[in-house]
Amino acid sequence: MLESTALPRKATLSPPLDTRYQVETPEGIDLPLRPAGLMIRALAFSIDLGLRGLILGLLFTVLAFLGKLGAGLGSILLFGVSWWYMVLFEVLNQGRSPGKQWMGLRVVQDDGTPVGWSASLLRNLLRFVDLLPFGYFLGAISCLQHPTFKRLGDLAAGTLVIYSEKPLTRPELPEAQPRRPVFALTLTEQRAILGFAERQGELSGARVQELATILAQPLQVPAPRAVTELNGIARSLLGPA
Amino acid sequence: MKQSLFESRHKAEWEQFALMLDRLERGKEASRIASFPKDYRRLCQHLALARERGYSSFLVDSLQHQVLRGHQQFYRHRSQLGANALAFILAGFPQLVRQQWRFVLAAGLMFFGSLIGMGLLVYLFPDLIYNLIPTEQVTEMQSMYDPVAGHLGRSAERAASEDWVMFGYYIMHNIGIAFQTFAGGLLFGLGSAFFLFFNGLTIGAVAGHLTHIGYGQTFWSFVIGHGAFELSAIALSGAAGLQLGWALIAPGRLPRAESLRVAARKSVLLICGVMLFLLIAAFIEAYWSSMTAPTPMTKYLVGAALWLLVAVYLLFAGRTRHAPE
Numbered sequence: 001m002l003e004s005t006a007l008p009r010k011a012t013l014s015p016p017l018d019t020r021y022q023v024e025t026p027e028g029i030d031l032p033l034r035p036a037g038l039m040i041r042a043l044a045f046s047i048d049l050g051l052r053g054l055i056l057g058l059l060f061t062v063l064a065f066l067g068k069l070g071a072g073l074g075s076i077l078l079f080g081v082s083w084w085y086m087v088l089f090e091v092l093n094q095g096r097s098p099g100k101q102w103m104g105l106r107v108v109q110d111d112g113t114p115v116g117w118s119a120s121l122l123r124n125l126l127r128f129v130d131l132l133p134f135g136y137f138l139g140a141i142s143c144l145q146h147p148t149f150k151r152l153g154d155l156a157a158g159t160l161v162i163y164s165e166k167p168l169t170r171p172e173l174p175e176a177q178p179r180r181p182v183f184a185l186t187l188t189e190q191r192a193i194l195g196f197a198e199r200q201g202e203l204s205g206a207r208v209q210e211l212a213t214i215l216a217q218p219l220q221v222p223a224p225r226a227v228t229e230l231n232g233i234a235r236s237l238l239g240p241a
Numbered sequence: 242m243k244q245s246l247f248e249s250r251h252k253a254e255w256e257q258f259a260l261m262l263d264r265l266e267r268g269k270e271a272s273r274i275a276s277f278p279k280d281y282r283r284l285c286q287h288l289a290l291a292r293e294r295g296y297s298s299f300l301v302d303s304l305q306h307q308v309l310r311g312h313q314q315f316y317r318h319r320s321q322l323g324a325n326a327l328a329f330i331l332a333g334f335p336q337l338v339r340q341q342w343r344f345v346l347a348a349g350l351m352f353f354g355s356l357i358g359m360g361l362l363v364y365l366f367p368d369l370i371y372n373l374i375p376t377e378q379v380t381e382m383q384s385m386y387d388p389v390a391g392h393l394g395r396s397a398e399r400a401a402s403e404d405w406v407m408f409g410y411y412i413m414h415n416i417g418i419a420f421q422t423f424a425g426g427l428l429f430g431l432g433s434a435f436f437l438f439f440n441g442l443t444i445g446a447v448a449g450h451l452t453h454i455g456y457g458q459t460f461w462s463f464v465i466g467h468g469a470f471e472l473s474a475i476a477l478s479g480a481a482g483l484q485l486g487w488a489l490i491a492p493g494r495l496p497r498a499e500s501l502r503v504a505a506r507k508s509v510l511l512i513c514g515v516m517l518f519l520l521i522a523a524f525i526e527a528y529w530s531s532m533t534a535p536t537p538m539t540k541y542l543v544g545a546a547l548w549l550l551v552a553v554y555l556l557f558a559g560r561t562r563h564a565p566e
Contacts, residue, residue, distance in 0.1 A: 025316075027285040031309050068406050075409035079416065094266070112309065113316045122509045128424035129432065152427055155498055156485065156505040165306045171299055187295040194297035238297065239243025 021148050021160065023112040031112055034163045035148040036105045038140060041161055045136075047099030052081050083124070090120045096164070106164045119157040126153035171198040178240075179232030182220050190237060197234030244296045251287060258284055258307060265314045281311040332559025334514035337507070339556070341480060344487070348437055348479035352472070355441030356448075363449030370450045373442060382447055386456045386463070408527035415471060415519045419478040423485075423512055430486020437479040444472075462537040465544030466530045469551045470522035478515045481508035 020032040059077055063070030089097040095107035095115045107115045107123070115123075130139030130151045139151035148160055174197065185193070200208055212226035221229045258280050265274065288304040338345055363370050370379060418440065425432015451460040488504030489497055525547070530540075 025285070025308075025312055027282060029285050029288055029308055031305060031312060033309075072405035072407070072409035075406075075413045079409075079413035083416070083420065108313070111316070112312055114313050116317075118506065118509045118513075121512070122505050125420050125509075125512065126424050126427055128421055129427040132428075156427065156501050158502045158505075165309065168299060168303050168306070185295075187293075190295035191298065194295075198297055198299055237244065237295075239245035 019148070021162075023110075025112070033108070033112060033160065036103075036161045036163055037149050038143045040103050040105065041143070041149070042136075042140075044097070044099035044103040044105055047102055048086070048097050049099075051098055052085055056081055086124045086127075087117070087120045090115055090124075091117055100161070104164055104166070105161055107159050107161055110158045110160055115159055119159050123153035123157035123159050126156055129153070172201060173197050173234060173238065174200055174231045176228055176231035176235050178236035179229060180236060181233045183218075185233075185237075193230055193234050194237055197231050200231075242294070244291075244294075244300060247291070247294075247296065248300065254280070255284070255287075255304075255307065258311070262307070262310050262314060266310070278315065281308075281315050284308055284311060329510070329513070330517065333510070334517075335555050335558040337510055337514070338477065338480075341484060341507070341511070344480040344483045345477065348433070348483055349476045351434060351437040352441045352476045352479060355438050356445040356472075359442045359445030360449040360452075363446045364453050367450065367453045370446045373446050379450065382451065383454065383456065386451055386459045404527045404531065407531065408523055411523035411526050412520065415474075415523060416516060419474055419512070419515050419519060422475060423478045423482045423508070423515075426479075426482025426485035426508075427489075428486070429489050430483045433479045433482030433486060436482075437476070440475060458537055462540040462544075463530050465541060466547055467522045467526035469544065469547040470518045470525065473551055473555070474515045474518035474522060477511055477518070481511040481515070484508045484511075 019035055019037075021035050023031045023033060025031060056078065060074055063074045063077075066073070086097050090107050093101070096105070100106060107120070109115055109119060127139075130136055130142070130153055132138050136151075139153070142155065143149050143151045146155075150160065154160065196211065203211075208227055209224075212230050213223045215230065216223040216226040219226060219229050261274055261277060261280065265277070284304065285308055288301070288308050291301050291304055359369075359373075374382075418436070422433055422436040422440070425434075425436055448460065448464075451457060484504050485501065485508055488500045492500035495503065529543070535543075
């Protein structure tokens with residue numbers, strides 16, 4: 001029963017339901033990137049907007065004391081902050097403006113490499129069109145209909161806004177006597193059982209029991225022992241510590 | 242091989258690679274890590290093995306994370322910005338402009354055509370200007386260039402600090418216009434065409450009106466110098482925008498998205514040149530055009546020389562076989 005639904009070894013997986021975007025590197029590795037959607041990008045942008053307002057407000061109050069020189073500096077600053085704030089941060093801070101950094105986002109090229117000067121300049125200049133006709137209307141439409149949530153500027157510049165990866169902490173596997181499974185496991189089954197053991201700490205006891213019970217019959221154990229059986233298999237897959 | 246054995250065997254290697262990545266990400270001694278490519282490829286192999294052997298998600302994900310970081314260090318485009326900038330100014334930019342001559346010609350016709358046409362029309366039928374520009378602004382323009390008042394809104398005795406104010410203002414205002422003209426091109430070129438016509442008509446109307454009422458001397462001697470850079474820059478940014486639009490209208494053999502990306506990569510270079518032009522224009526406008534000491538004749542001569550300079554630069558720079566690189 002289980003064998004028939006599982007994929008044969010080396011079979012290509014069906015396209016996942018989630019929004020992962022695979023980049024194939026020259027080394028033949030598929031790197032999954034996770035594109036960020038409209039909502040979180042809007043939040044990041046509002047943070048940046050507020051921050052820019054704050055910077056300008058502070059600088060203008062300081063410059064007001066400098067008179068004419070201050071006014072000249074002020075308009076250069078206004079220009080710099082309104083057109084270059086994003087570009088400078090994205091290029092010099094690994095694709096992260098402060099708002100994006102806060103929300104855990106970053107900008108990369110389509111091929112997963114860091115964003116460069118020309119791409120960043122392009123995506124931020126074309127922001128002007130995304131703004132049209134009011135409040136990022138075109139940008140939002142484009143973002144919502146695109147499979148990897150690109151606004152018009154991203155389309156032209158070939159860039160992507162993704163979630164930055166957070167360092168992982170090693171999960172504790174539950175203690176159990178290593179056991180051999182009663183039948184040979186396929187690759188995905190192996191991953192699934194290891195995943196079950198690794199994520200056990202995040203699940204409630206009842207849910208763990210419920211998930212394990214599904215496998216009680218193919219594993220040929222009574223339902224209450226299914227959890228220990230699965231943990232045992234995971235242990236044996238992992239090998240001695 | 243069991244996962245735990247695999248991990249314990251390569252753990253030290255991975256930790257060392259992580260340290261290397263930290264150093265690279267902080268931009269330290271990037272060139273001195275000779276073993277980086279080899280280590281990176283080895284890590285890729287480990288990731289492939291881990292996936293193939295069905296090791297746990299934690300191991301696969303953390304290896305993936307490391308490989309992604311390595312990928313971003315290994316394949317980043319590092320450019321010698323200084324050397325490239327000089328070659329770009331001396332040869333690359335004029336070459337690019339000539340290469341895109343169709344768009345430059347189209348944008349130039351739209352902008353200068355509407356400018357000159359509107360200028361002539363307003364000169365011949367002075368009332369036309371009130372159809373285009375609100376009355377208060379016309380009055381403001383008039384007082385600014387009034388030869389009797391003789392201060393151009395920017396008096397002869399004006400302090401250096403005031404030049405500075407105007408310099409800042411021109412940079413902000415003009416580069417902003419150029420950026421808008423360019424970005425508008427993404428709307429199938431319509432935005433660029435609109436801004437080209439709009440700016441051409443406005444400037445033409447003002448010029449025609451001021452010449453008609455006899456303020457020509459003050460106006461033309463003021464604008465001719467920086468106009469060389471400013472007006473051609475606006476036309477060029479329009480050309481860059483039209484290029485974007487054309488990539489969407491007629492993508493040729495490429496898909497529209499790809500065609501747009503290719504065109505955008507070229508047009509952003511044009512925009513870099515445009516920014517340079519506008520910086521020069523702002524400088525001239527703030528520090529030379531506003532001077533009232535030189536006679537109008539001097540100003541016309543210098544202005545003509547500047548126009549000639551721009552034309553020669555765009556037409557001939559970088560044509561030699563051994564263009565500076």
